[in-house]
Amino acid sequence: MTARIYQPARSSMTSGQGNTKGWIVEFPSESPRPVDPLTGWTGQIDMHSQIKMSFATKEAAVDYAQRHGVAYTIEEPHPRRHRPRGYGDNFSSDRRVPWSH
Numbered sequence: 001m002t003a004r005i006y007q008p009a010r011s012s013m014t015s016g017q018g019n020t021k022g023w024i025v026e027f028p029s030e031s032p033r034p035v036d037p038l039t040g041w042t043g044q045i046d047m048h049s050q051i052k053m054s055f056a057t058k059e060a061a062v063d064y065a066q067r068h069g070v071a072y073t074i075e076e077p078h079p080r081r082h083r084p085r086g087y088g089d090n091f092s093s094d095r096r097v098p099w100s101h
Contacts, residue, residue: 001048003027005061006075023061025053025072
């Protein structure tokens with residue numbers, strides 16, 4: 001069982017950075033999800049895949065995995081590209097794409 005340690009990305013529905021500062025330890029499912037033949041719903045046999053722990057720092061998450069003897073992989077976050085723009089740029093005469101309204 002290899003745990004995944006990562007920093008969550010921001011929600012695509014917001015421009016804020018809430019809940020993206022911490023680190024998550026997540027265990028992937030090791031068995032396929034069974035399908036109930038009567039209802040067609042998927043079930044879950046592996047209870048480890050339902051565990052998602054959060055830590056304040058990457059070092060704390062790695063320390064937890066090492067202390068409990070869990071193999072892990074670390075996924076580094078991608079840097080955020082910030083393009084500062086103002087509201088007036090929407091109405092600029094040198095836009096690449098003309099204003100459509």
